[in-house]
Amino acid sequence: MVTATNETLLEVEDLQMYFPVTSGIVFQQKVADVKAVDGVSFTLKKGETLGLVGESGCGKTTAGRTILQLYKPTAGSIKFNGTELNGLKGNSLRAVRRDMQMIFQDPYGSLNPRMTCGDIVGEPLKVHKLTSSKSEYQERVSELLTIVGLSPYMAERYPHEFSGGQRQRIGIARALAVNPSLIICDEPVSALDVSIQAQVINLLEDLQEQLDLTYIFIAHDLSVVKHISDRIAVMYLGHIVEIAERNELYENPVHPYTQALLSAIPIADPVLEATRERILLRGGVPSPMNPPSGCCYERKCPDPDNSGDPIEMKEVSPGHFVAVAQECFDQYGCYWFPREG
Amino acid sequence: MKSVNHLSRSFSRLFKKKVAILCLILIVTIYFLGIFAPLIAPYDYNYQDYSAIREPPSWEHIAGTDFKGRDVFSRVLWGIQNTVIITFVTILSGSLLIGVSLGLIAGYFGGKIDSFIMRLGELFACFPDILLVILLAATLRPRILEFVRWIEDNTLIEGLVKSGTADYLVISLALVSFSWVGMARLVRGQVLSLKENEYIESAKAMGSSTSRILFIHLLPNALSPIIITVSMGMGSLIGTEIILSWVGLGIQPPRPSLGNMLLEGGSISAIRSVPWMLVTPGIVAWTLVLTWNLFGDSLNDVFNPRTR
Numbered sequence: 001m002v003t004a005t006n007e008t009l010l011e012v013e014d015l016q017m018y019f020p021v022t023s024g025i026v027f028q029q030k031v032a033d034v035k036a037v038d039g040v041s042f043t044l045k046k047g048e049t050l051g052l053v054g055e056s057g058c059g060k061t062t063a064g065r066t067i068l069q070l071y072k073p074t075a076g077s078i079k080f081n082g083t084e085l086n087g088l089k090g091n092s093l094r095a096v097r098r099d100m101q102m103i104f105q106d107p108y109g110s111l112n113p114r115m116t117c118g119d120i121v122g123e124p125l126k127v128h129k130l131t132s133s134k135s136e137y138q139e140r141v142s143e144l145l146t147i148v149g150l151s152p153y154m155a156e157r158y159p160h161e162f163s164g165g166q167r168q169r170i171g172i173a174r175a176l177a178v179n180p181s182l183i184i185c186d187e188p189v190s191a192l193d194v195s196i197q198a199q200v201i202n203l204l205e206d207l208q209e210q211l212d213l214t215y216i217f218i219a220h221d222l223s224v225v226k227h228i229s230d231r232i233a234v235m236y237l238g239h240i241v242e243i244a245e246r247n248e249l250y251e252n253p254v255h256p257y258t259q260a261l262l263s264a265i266p267i268a269d270p271v272l273e274a275t276r277e278r279i280l281l282r283g284g285v286p287s288p289m290n291p292p293s294g295c296c297y298e299r300k301c302p303d304p305d306n307s308g309d310p311i312e313m314k315e316v317s318p319g320h321f322v323a324v325a326q327e328c329f330d331q332y333g334c335y336w337f338p339r340e341g
Numbered sequence: 342m343k344s345v346n347h348l349s350r351s352f353s354r355l356f357k358k359k360v361a362i363l364c365l366i367l368i369v370t371i372y373f374l375g376i377f378a379p380l381i382a383p384y385d386y387n388y389q390d391y392s393a394i395r396e397p398p399s400w401e402h403i404a405g406t407d408f409k410g411r412d413v414f415s416r417v418l419w420g421i422q423n424t425v426i427i428t429f430v431t432i433l434s435g436s437l438l439i440g441v442s443l444g445l446i447a448g449y450f451g452g453k454i455d456s457f458i459m460r461l462g463e464l465f466a467c468f469p470d471i472l473l474v475i476l477l478a479a480t481l482r483p484r485i486l487e488f489v490r491w492i493e494d495n496t497l498i499e500g501l502v503k504s505g506t507a508d509y510l511v512i513s514l515a516l517v518s519f520s521w522v523g524m525a526r527l528v529r530g531q532v533l534s535l536k537e538n539e540y541i542e543s544a545k546a547m548g549s550s551t552s553r554i555l556f557i558h559l560l561p562n563a564l565s566p567i568i569i570t571v572s573m574g575m576g577s578l579i580g581t582e583i584i585l586s587w588v589g590l591g592i593q594p595p596r597p598s599l600g601n602m603l604l605e606g607g608s609i610s611a612i613r614s615v616p617w618m619l620v621t622p623g624i625v626a627w628t629l630v631l632t633w634n635l636f637g638d639s640l641n642d643v644f645n646p647r648t649r
Contacts, residue, residue, distance in 0.1 A: 068546050097548035110539035114347060114561040124547045158347075171543075178547070 009182060009214050010044040010067070015076035017059075017066045021289065035288050036062040038238035039076075039311065046181070049208070049215040051229030051246070053222060053261070057285070059238040060218045061105075064184045067216070068102055069093060080182070098128055101175035105187040107167035111159040117170055118155030121145060124177040144173040147210075148203060165196035172203065176211070184216045189224060201228055222265050226250060231319075234258050237291055237338065239311060244320035254322045255335050256297060257281070283339035295328050297337035311336050351565065354643040361639035364632040371629060375421030382415035386597050395615050405617035407605065416597040417621050423505070423598045424629070427512050428578045432571055435517030436524040441567065443521065444528025445555050449536060459529065462522040470519050474581060477515040478590040485510050505596050512591050516578060527570055531563035565644035573637035576630045583626055599626045 018033035037059045044050050052060045066073045069085055078085040080096060088096060101124075104110035111120055122141045124130070131137040142152035148169040159167060168188060175183055185204065189197040201224065207213060219225050225232060226246060233243040234257065242255040253259045260279040267273045286292055295301065313321040314329060323336040355361050374381060384390075394410040396402055404414035447458040465473065489507040492498060501507065535541065536559065544554050585591035586600025587607075594601055599622050605611070606618030 065542075070542060070545055094548040097546065102543065102546045104539045104543055106539055110543050112540040112544075112558055112562070115557075123544070123549070127547055127549050127553065174543070174547070 007046040008043055009046045009048075009081060010216075011077075011079040012043070012067065013041045013077045013079075015040045015063065015066060015078065016074040017062050017071055018074040032289050035238050035291060037066060037073075038288075038291075040235075040238070040240055041313070042233055042240065042243060044182075044214060044216065046214055047208075047212060048231065049217055049229045051225035051232040052216060052218045052235060053220060053225050053232060054235035055220065055285070057288070058235045059288070060235045061186055063235070064102070064186050064216060064218050068097075068100055068184060070102075094128070098178045099180050100182040100184065101178060101180040103168075103171050103175050103183060103185045103188045106191055107164050107171060108159075108191075110171050111167055113159055115158075116155060117145075117150075117157050117159065117162070120159070120170060121155070121173045121177060124174060128178055130178065140177070144177055147176065147207070148173040163196075164192050165199060168192060168196075168200055169203065172200075172207070176207070179211075180213070182214045182216070184218070186218045187220070188217075190219065190221065197224065204228065222261065234261065237285060238288055239323055239336070240313070240321075241323040241336065242321065243313070248317070248320050252317070252320070254316050254320070256337055281339070286338050286340040292338040292340070294338055295325055295334040295336050297339045298332075298334040300332040300334045301328055348564065351643045355639060358639050358642070360635055361643075364636040364639065367628060367632045368636065371421060371625065371632075372425055374418055375425040378415075378418035378422045382412075382418045384412040384415040386411065386416050386419040387595055388412070388415075397615075398617055404621040405615070407615070407618050413602075413618060413621050416602060417599070417625055420592075420597040420599045420602055420622060421625065421629075423509075423592050423596065424579055424582060427509055427516070427582050428575055430509065430513045431516040431520060431578055432575065434513070435520040436571060436574060437567075439517065440521035440524025441528050441560070444525040445532055445559060447525065448529035448532025449551075449555060449559065455529070458525065462525055465519050466522045468519075470581065471584060473519055474515040474585060475588065475590060477518055478511055478585060481514060482507075482511050482590070485514075505592060508592050508596070512582060512585060515585070516581060520574060520578065523574070524567070524570060527566055528563055531566060532559050535559055535562050565640075569637055569640045569644060572633060572640050576633035576637065579626070579629050579633065 015037055016035070016039060017037040018035050020030045021032040021034060022028040023031050040059075040063055042050065052063065054060050062071065065071050067078055067085075069078075069088065073086055076086070080100065083096065085093075085096060111117075115123075118138075118141050121144050122137060125137055125140060131140055141155055145152050145155060150166060150169055150173070154162075154166075159170070162170065168191075171188075188204070189200050192200060204215070205228065208215065215228070217225060217228055229246050231243065232246055232249045233240045234249075234255070235241070236257050242249065242253065242258045244252075249258065250262065253262050256279075260281050263277065263279040267276055282297070310325070311323050312326050314324045314326075315321050324334075325336050328334055328336075388411065390402075390406060390410040390412070392410075393402060393406050395408060396406045396410075398405045402412045402414065404412070404417065407413055407416075443458050443462075447455040468476075486502065486507050489501050489510070493501050541554060541558055544558050549558075582591060583598075583600040583603065586598040587604045589601070589604070591600050592598035602622040603619065603626065606615065606622065611618055
């Protein structure tokens, strides 16, 4: 972990990504929206690692991809190094993409099976015309492969000849090819087994130190996130419900959802593990197509289903924010946490 | 250890199949004979030997002669040449150029573009193939002939009509009109499933241009079904071209084609009195269609090992 500088690299404000649901065969009509990301805001300092956790379907991957402009956001602003990314097109977007890259979840699906490892790693160099000669190109590809712990002679091989961990290393080398400052890691270790996970995580940490990288680390494995992140944001139903420094979040979780999540981490000590208390949540996650607005989980207020207040981030201690509906919180002290059933 | 890619692995598997090798040899031989017909054929296709009319096979005319004393073997070779030209033009322009690019575009961009291209394809595909081809060939022919004559009159190019260029144009246009649909559909389907892969997303994330994604990432991954379809399609194209000439809308006499030779030799009286007029073109046509289909089958086996 590198200590974060004070320079802001990325500023995301009220990001919304709605996917339209259409019906009809010939004349399609929009009938609803799936609110995958619904008002996410955070800032990211240079050199920092932000962990993004949450259960599947909470919008963490979509948030990552929207920041990279792989999806066109419905609303909100994404400022990268002071440049507004929303609405960028063509060459200006391509120029920005030299600075932000992504590492994908599935090491089998993220490499083109018809290209050699060298071609895959070297493709960004060709796309952005970063090398001037063939020998320089080959040198750079070898260098990238060496950085991620592969051997240059492997450049001739095809993806199916590598193991899962090696493939993920190829993916990392490809992301590094353009010398980016921000890398969005979309569950980079979820598809790997535990020993390989450790290798890849250590590699990511070493690279951060060497190359001065900033990460957004999307994962659902809380121990992995705790290990690598400086700050952690917990996502629920398209919102960030709690965001804080790593230690603050793990020691003083405020939101009931964060508390439940943290209570689910197994402890690597059988005696302690036997006494670990799990918080079980009632009900289920509401559908993102038609989410209820209220704080209905805690049911402290008289009308928990119908709190029309806008959701705000309440600072409970310095740098530690929790999602609340202001009026509800002021009167009854409950956090924003809609549940179904 | 040497790394080999999917295609070269598949082809090395293909060359271990006896049927595939046999088909390939036959196809290459027949096409070679057709392409070099002017050099190989012992007689011109129009040369009439009045002393040998309706002669059975002999050393002088190894496949016999027809009603007008023309050498059947030479005419078959020239006929193959026409088949070669027409099928190649049709496959290259129709299936590969139009079909593949429209399929890529429809699958990748989706939405309205996709609907437009596929509905257009369905418009062509809802006619029975043969009917559409006959209709087009019959209605296009006068206009194309006029057009080619106009070119001859207004430029220095001569002999277009005589060399059969107009015929080639008519038949190819008619065949292209339906042959692109299947290919476009196939490629679109492939692209629809391939574009969901993360490597396409990663290509977008690194800023690759659309054409790079289409031709470097999507097309190579869709190549094996395309190769299979082309090979299978060759057989049916040859068949359709023969039928077209057989009903009199294809290659016009006196230029020979397998189709109009089958027509001439196919009447009951001809079969009774001069069966050799039917035998040679019949065997060649049959072999061409069969070998292309068998070859396509073998390709299918090596490219889709799961279906074996």
